[in-house]
Amino acid sequence: MIERRDVFQAIADPTRRIIISRLSQGPLNITQIGEDLDMSKQAIAKHIKILRECGMIVMNQKGREQVCEAQLAQLDEVTDWVMQSRKLWNQRFEKLDRFLASTKK
Amino acid sequence: MIERRDVFQAIADPTRRIIISRLSQGPLNITQIGEDLDMSKQAIAKHIKILRECGMIVMNQKGREQVCEAQLAQLDEVTDWVMQSRKLWNQRFEKLDRFLASTKK
DNA sequence: TATAAAGACAACCATTTGGTTGTGCAAATA
């Protein structure tokens, strides 16, 4: 097992998806992110670290606060993969349709 | 920690993404899936089990073979979430744009 | 200035994950 730290793994955890959703509406510091998340601040900080490591969050210091900002461009990798798989999947049915159409003649 | 078995977790593993990609081009049995995957057949079978448990694969017996077929409708959940997050994220910039435009006057 | 708040860092822990090997059985094939 190699340590994978990519976008797919980043969004695999429900807590991290909530964090991303919240940050997509505007920057927040770590305490604010964890406010209604029933989890220690340290646990939140760990999730933030993972998201930062795979480029989905950028931080900037503001006094004693660490303000987190979402960087959602990375999510394209996910949509691209999903789209590609669905495309191939749909082509199968189209091929089948064409085959069925050709046998009808 | 609760056992999560959803689409997001299903596609988090690179091997499972390869399996889904291959199956999106047509049904295969477990041996065929594992053919160029440098991993024991049992490991493949475990991945198949996970994909089946979250509805991304359906099986049908054919003699002694277990033929796997992709069910990619589930992937909508992923695209939906990504789209929603990106939408909110884009709205932030639009709001900023409007604000900047209004101060320019 | 004394205290509270934000968060970094480390140690620890249980569970999950992703793999392995071995055994056994049913179906296909020589």
Add this chain to the structure above:
DNA sequence: TATTTGCACAACCAAATGGTTGTCTTTATA
């Protein structure tokens, strides 16, 4: 019929994951 093939089931294992608590430093605030 004897052998091979496809795969299920179980036991096992190391590493990763997702959480905890405690200590410490720095920055705000009463």
